[in-house]
Each structure stands twice: as C-alpha cells, then as structure tokens.
Amino acid sequence: VRLWEYALEEDSAHFLTPQGSALLDRRSRGKGRTGVRKRLAGPALLAVIVVIAAIFTAGSPAKTDRGKGADRAAKSAATTVSLNGWVGAKVEDDLLKEVIAAFERSHPNIKVNYDAFNNYQTTMLAKFAARKPPDVFYVAAEDFADWVRQGVLQPLDSYAKKTKFKSKPFYSGLLNSFKYKGKIYGYPKDWSSLAMEVNPALMGGQPVPKTWAQLRSVAQKIKVAGGKPICLQADWARLMAWVYQAGGTGQFKDATSAPFRVAANYYVGLLKDGLATLPTDVGASWCGEAFGKEKVAIAFEGNWMLGYLKDTFPNLRYSLATLTKGKTRGNLAFTNAYAMARDSKNKAAAWTLLSWLTGKTGMKKWTSLGFALPSRSDVKPVPGRAAFVRYPKFTHGWGNQVDFRHVWTEVANNELTAVVQGKESVNDMLSKIAAATK
Amino acid sequence: MAIAVAKERRVRALGSERAREALVGYGFIALPMAFFLLFFIFPIGYAFYISRYDWQIFKGPFIGWDNYRELYHDQVFWHHAVRNTLVFTVFVVPLQMALGLSLAVVVNQAIRFRTFFRAAFYFPSLASSAAIVAIATYVLASDGILNKALNAVGYDHHTAWFAEQSTALPSITGLIAWTTSGTIMLFYLAALQAIPTEVYEAAAIDGAGAWRTFRKITFPLLKPGHYFVAVVSFIGALKMFDQSFIVGGTSGGPNYSTMTVVLYLYNRAFTGTTRFGYAAAVGLVLFVFIFVVTVVQRLLFGKAEVS
Numbered sequence: 001v002r003l004w005e006y007a008l009e010e011d012s013a014h015f016l017t018p019q020g021s022a023l024l025d026r027r028s029r030g031k032g033r034t035g036v037r038k039r040l041a042g043p044a045l046l047a048v049i050v051v052i053a054a055i056f057t058a059g060s061p062a063k064t065d066r067g068k069g070a071d072r073a074a075k076s077a078a079t080t081v082s083l084n085g086w087v088g089a090k091v092e093d094d095l096l097k098e099v100i101a102a103f104e105r106s107h108p109n110i111k112v113n114y115d116a117f118n119n120y121q122t123t124m125l126a127k128f129a130a131r132k133p134p135d136v137f138y139v140a141a142e143d144f145a146d147w148v149r150q151g152v153l154q155p156l157d158s159y160a161k162k163t164k165f166k167s168k169p170f171y172s173g174l175l176n177s178f179k180y181k182g183k184i185y186g187y188p189k190d191w192s193s194l195a196m197e198v199n200p201a202l203m204g205g206q207p208v209p210k211t212w213a214q215l216r217s218v219a220q221k222i223k224v225a226g227g228k229p230i231c232l233q234a235d236w237a238r239l240m241a242w243v244y245q246a247g248g249t250g251q252f253k254d255a256t257s258a259p260f261r262v263a264a265n266y267y268v269g270l271l272k273d274g275l276a277t278l279p280t281d282v283g284a285s286w287c288g289e290a291f292g293k294e295k296v297a298i299a300f301e302g303n304w305m306l307g308y309l310k311d312t313f314p315n316l317r318y319s320l321a322t323l324t325k326g327k328t329r330g331n332l333a334f335t336n337a338y339a340m341a342r343d344s345k346n347k348a349a350a351w352t353l354l355s356w357l358t359g360k361t362g363m364k365k366w367t368s369l370g371f372a373l374p375s376r377s378d379v380k381p382v383p384g385r386a387a388f389v390r391y392p393k394f395t396h397g398w399g400n401q402v403d404f405r406h407v408w409t410e411v412a413n414n415e416l417t418a419v420v421q422g423k424e425s426v427n428d429m430l431s432k433i434a435a436a437t438k
Numbered sequence: 439m440a441i442a443v444a445k446e447r448r449v450r451a452l453g454s455e456r457a458r459e460a461l462v463g464y465g466f467i468a469l470p471m472a473f474f475l476l477f478f479i480f481p482i483g484y485a486f487y488i489s490r491y492d493w494q495i496f497k498g499p500f501i502g503w504d505n506y507r508e509l510y511h512d513q514v515f516w517h518h519a520v521r522n523t524l525v526f527t528v529f530v531v532p533l534q535m536a537l538g539l540s541l542a543v544v545v546n547q548a549i550r551f552r553t554f555f556r557a558a559f560y561f562p563s564l565a566s567s568a569a570i571v572a573i574a575t576y577v578l579a580s581d582g583i584l585n586k587a588l589n590a591v592g593y594d595h596h597t598a599w600f601a602e603q604s605t606a607l608p609s610i611t612g613l614i615a616w617t618t619s620g621t622i623m624l625f626y627l628a629a630l631q632a633i634p635t636e637v638y639e640a641a642a643i644d645g646a647g648a649w650r651t652f653r654k655i656t657f658p659l660l661k662p663g664h665y666f667v668a669v670v671s672f673i674g675a676l677k678m679f680d681q682s683f684i685v686g687g688t689s690g691g692p693n694y695s696t697m698t699v700v701l702y703l704y705n706r707a708f709t710g711t712t713r714f715g716y717a718a719a720v721g722l723v724l725f726v727f728i729f730v731v732t733v734v735q736r737l738l739f740g741k742a743e744v745s
Contacts, residue, residue: 122708128495129714146711150495234692280601283581406710409689410514418693421603 078111079349082134084127086120089307092371099365103356110349121405128152133341135350136357139186140336141177141399142408149402153185154340159351160184165359169376171333177397178337186337187358190372192303193331193395194241195387196321202229202297208321209298212245212266215324219275219298227295228277230270231287234420236412237332237398238300239267241323244330250396252407255433263326264419264426271420278420292316302334303373303388320387329394335375403437411436482725485718493715505719515720518694519702526611526698527675533615534671535664538622543652545623546630556627563620571684574613575600600685603695610681610696618674622667629663630656665739669732676728679704699724 083100087093093116100112115134117123121143127133128150139147147153160167167175170188178186198208202224209215215230222229232238244250246266248259270276277296284290291299292313299305300323309316323331338354340347356362360378367374370382373389381389401407415429489505492498509515545556562570577583578599588595599609633656641651679700682690688709690697699720707717 125495125708125712150712152495278598278601280598281580281596283579283598285575285579403710405688406705409687409691410705410709413689414691414693417603417691421693423603423693 078109079346080111080113081136081346081349081353082113082115083353084124084134084137085114085116086138087116087118089371091307091369095366095369095371099357099362102365103353103362107352107356110352112353128341128343131343133343135344135346136338136340136354138189138336139178139339141334141397142404143399144178144186144337145180145400145402145404148180148185152342154342154344154347155183155185156187156340156351156354157183159347159355163351163355165355169360169378170358171375171377171392171395173333173392173395173397174335174375177333177335177400178339186339187354188335188337188375189358190363190367191333191335191375192373193333193388194238194300194302194323196323197291197299197301197305197318198321199291199294199297199316199318201317202294208319209324211324212326215298216270216275219270222297224295224297227282227290228274229297230276231279231282231284231290231296231299232267232271232276233287234278234413234417236408236416237334239263239416240398241300241330241332242267242326244332244394244396245323245326245328246330247327252401252404252412252433253437255412255430255437259327260430261426264416264430266326268416268419268426272422291318303370303385306384307371320384322387322390329391331391331395332398333395334398401437407433407436482722485721488715489718489722491715493718494712495714498715501715505716506723508716509719509723514694514697515699515702518690518697519699522607522690522695522697523676523678523699526607526678527672529608530611530615530675531668531671533611534618534622535667537615537619538667539626539660541619541623542626542630543656546627556623559623560620562617563624565617567617567680568684570617571613571681574609575685578609601692603692606685606692606695610678610685614675614678614681618671622671625667625670626660626663629660629666632662633659661739665735668739669735672731672735673728676724676731 085096088096097114100114104110104112120138121140124133124137128147133152139153159165167184167187171191174188174191175184178184178188196208202222203218204222206218206221207214209218219229240250242263243260246259246263248254248257248263254260271278277290279285279287279290282290282293282295284293284295286301287296287299288301288305288308289312290296291301291305292309294316309318323329338357340350340354344350357366358375360376363374363376363379366372367379367381370385373381373385412433415424415432418424419426419429490500490502492501492504541559545552545559549555579585580596580598580601582599584599585595585597597605599605637655637659638651641655646654677700678698682696682698682701683704686692686696688701688705690701690705703717703720703724706713706720
C-alpha cells in the first residue's frame, strides 16, 4: 500500500502522463502547483471526454447497419441466422459481406448476423462450452476431427436429402475432410492446394524441374545472390506433400513407415546441402515473402500467395508449375467448411444459408476474385490456376486426424525444426511423431 | 450521577459511531471483495472442480486425480514447459530488477530533463507486449537492424534470433527485461522516495562516496521495494505467455524452446483435442507453485517490512 501511495504522489505522477508532465514541471518551478493543476483540470477533463466520445462513436457505423437490418426484420418478421468466421484480409471480408448481402436480397425472410474473430478456435470453443454457438460457422479441416467427436456439429445428410442438395459436385478429397462415420458434417467452402512457384529471372536458364531428381540437380546449378535456390519451411504442412509423393498415407500415426522416412530425408537433405533455405534465414517470415524478395528461385505455396505477391511485389514476374513427382504424384488440399451447430435454434434457416453459400451461386460469387479456389467442380476457378487443380486425384485433404493441431504444430513441426537445426535424426523425429498420435 | 450518565451516553454514542464507521468501511470493501470472490476465488475453486473430471468441451466423467497423475508423467510439460519457464524466470527477474533499479536511481537524481527520462524509460511498459514483439521480430530477423548493426561493427551475424533454438528464449528474456524495466523503475522510484533524506545527509557528513552510499544505505533501505518488485516480477515471469505465443505460435517452437507453462496450458485447452480438465490441472499446479514461491519470498524478506 505504501508503495502505491508514493507512486501516486506528485513527484511520481509526472511520468504517468508524459505530455502533461513536461508542462507541469516547467510551470511549477518556483510556483505553487495547485494553480497549475486547476488550470490543467479543464483541458484534461475535455481530453477524457473526447476520448470516451471517440470510443463510443467508433462503433456507430455498425449500429446504423443493424438499424437497417432491424427495419427490414420488422417489415417481414425475418429469422436471424448468426454466421461466424475468422478474420481474413480486408478484401476477403468485403467480398464475404457482398456475398451475404446477395443472399439477404434473394432471401428477404432471413437476416444474417455475421461476425469474425481473431483467435477463432479459442472463441468457438468457449461458445460451444457455453452452449451458445452461432448457427453457421467455419470449420477448418484441422479442427474437424476434434470438434465432430465432441458432438458440437450437426450432421447435414437429412437436410441435404430433404432439399435435394447434391454433394456430388464437390471434390471428394475435400468433402472427405468433413465426413465422420459416413455422415457429412460440413460442406467445403473453398480450398487451395500447393504449386511450385518459379522465378525465371533467377533460374539461370535452367528448365522447370518435374521430378525429385530434377529439382535437386537444377538447384545445384542455380546461384541466387544473398539467398538459396529453393525455399522450404520447417513445416509438415509442406513436407507431407512429399510424403504422398513417396507413396505414403499422410497419416501421422504412420510416421515410421518408409515413405515418411524417404520424404523427410529428401526434404531435410535439400536444406542440409545448402540447396534450400528456411525463410527465416533469408530475413522472411514465410516462403511467399522470401520468393517475393527474390531470395529464392523456387517456392512451394498455395493460392493464397498469388494475391499477396500481387499486392506486395507487383513487379515480380513468376510462373506456376505442378509439384515435382516422386514415386507418384502428391499434393495437399487445405480446406475449410461451413458447418451448422448442433445447438442451433434456427436449423432450417441455417441450412438455407449454408446450402446457398456452398451452392453454385454462392460459391461462384465467393471465388470470383480468386482469393480461394471453388470446391465444387461445377464452378470454374478464375484463370491462371491450372497448376493447383491439375491432379485432383492425387490431392489429399490436410487435417481430419484426431488431435491434429497438437501433433502437427507442437510435436511434428518442433521435431522437424530440431532435425533441420541438426539436433536430432530423421528417424528419432519420426518415431516421436508416431508416438504422439497414440 | 449526571456526569456518569453523560459519560455513558458519550461512550454509547462513540460505540455506535464506531459501528457506523465499521459499516462504512465494510461497505467500501464490499464491492471489490465481491469482485475478488467472483472473479478470482470462485474461478480457482471451479478450476479445481473441472480438473477432477475428464472435461473436454463439455463435462465428462469424474476421474479423481487422473489428470494430475498424467501431468506428473508428462514429458513435454516437465522437460520443456516447466524447464523453460524456470530458466526464463531465473534470468529475467534479476535482469529486470537490476535494470529497473538502475533506471530509478538515475532518474531520481536532480539531472536535466529528468521528467523526460522518466517518461522515456517508462514508455515501453505502456506499449502492448504484442506490438513490441511484433516489431522485435523485424529487428531480430536474420537481415534485421540488430544483425546489420552487428555487421557494421565487425561481427558477421545472420542469426534469425527468434527462429534459432539456442537464441529464441534468451531473445525473449532480453526483450521482456527491457519492456518491464519501466514499471519496475516506477516501483523502485516510489521506494527510493520513501527513504528519508536525513540518512543521506548523515552519510555525506561521514564522507561516504556515491557508490558506498548506494551500497550501504540505498540498497538495504530499499528492502520493502525489493520484496514487492521481486514478488511481482516472479509472478509475472512464471505466467509468461504472449511473447512465446507470438514468436513461436502455439508450437512453442523452434523445437519447444519457447514453450512455457501457460502456453502449454493454453494448448491443452485450445489446440488439438480440447481438454479443459487437463488444462485446469496445469493451471492449478502453476497456482500452487506461485503461491509457494510467494510465501517463501515473504519469509525470506520478512513480513514486517511490507505494510
């Protein structure tokens, strides 16, 4: 208590308000302080009021939106469906709001209440636990296996049957990411696979590699000033594509199988032999940035990289190619779904929204700007995406394994980092990963 | 007789006044106490309750001490989370205290622009830790300002400080010592001003130099300050989370080097299979540990010093 008293005494009070304090100090020298305090009280009070007013008025645009919605609701006695997702880039959020507005126009009796969060998984778990989840929400394939086992998701088959909503147009690899015990719990809203991005200016006339062997030999002939030929991340969300290319199952529980070992040795070998670099070693936070900064000639990223490169490095010239082939072809499909809460109070209206968003009309609008690829085969992606969709048969859903995020980020990626930094052997890593799935 | 009655009346009046005063006193603490019970004591009790169940998103079967038993054998928890947290604490607390104390002593002098320095030193404590770490990731990148500065003075350095297993935790330690030093300076400054000036005058008369005065007078007389700062820093250090979370994501990477107890707790609750019960057990263990450490500190420093 005593400490705080002193802290709040005049001498210490200065530096709590840096700007005001200089003023206070200068004027108070040789004068009584009370006068200054009084003089400052007015402006200080005013400042506080301005700040508070700013905080409250900042929320007002949302209020007018809501007001409009309420008017509409009053007119037609609409049902309100809540829709939750994670925060995306501003352009994506704007597009989603347009899509929602289009839905509301064609369905005047349903009002959509959309909200997005950072820390999405954490927020959603709290909402599930409180039994107050939104009606419709995003589910990442990485969370699906854990969420569906907790019983928070609504099986959708009966709704689809009733409204004759076909699941056939969806790519089966993507739809399988949201199936549990033969039932569908979510329809993929969009997706991306990986492609090989190549910077021709840095390739030094070398051909675009098509196989593992070519990738290695081409990399040996490329010189990149201040960088390395290839960018690889210490992340199983990339390495697993090589596991599939080596003929593996892609299941972490099979980590001790031969394809895992072959793929990991090849991948780590590129890094150890100086043919590839981690993005952090060339001053980038991810390979997209390293590629944009022209510190690497080859990167393996998804559709998300295209918009980023266009915005951040508009003058960069590059081409897209399919991933190199090992024993077979293999690629990862990163996807998310729209799902419905089992505790939803408006399931009929929720299904109307969900089936429209993942239906042909909604998906066409949502993928029209190319931020993500359509998960329905009857909706064509924007031009220039051929490398991503070339081999759907060899593209495997990423996620849909129990305890996935834990095994992936906490165990598998940490062990991979240790291997890359020479602190562990590939075999030790693989047996630790397999053990973590038990 | 009359005198006795008057006296009695006065005593009674005094008694009721005392009662009223007590009532007002309890009235004042009622609201904060209610908050304290509702938001601190109740959640701790509830966390204990949860920790005895196989509680995932929803309440599961009662499993007694199984969560604690599993935690006892949890390799990642002990070998990485606890170890990192303790190493971090052991380094960051003295560093913070030394930095904070030096700053406090400096700005307690009658120097020019004293107020400016006080504000400047305190400034990092005002900025959000997330923002500071975000900026630090650029400064400490392999081609960041720090490495460029090192290169300029002749050290050829390309370490990505946050991405290297051996440098990630030390980098966070340094960063946190810097950001918190302002707050600690504030505490120490308050404690410094509580030392009566006569003691210094006496020392000056006896011919003690600046260093000697600091060592023999300032430092020992700051004992209550040391206690308070040590307790606050210890608790803060043991609860370290956000910096790790931003640097390594939920992985606590590279290779678990930034995994802390609270990050581990967060992961068990929110990453992979949701296990609120197990996470609550982790929280309880941390609570007990902090509680014990604080009690030990109190015994070491002597409770009479803290008012």
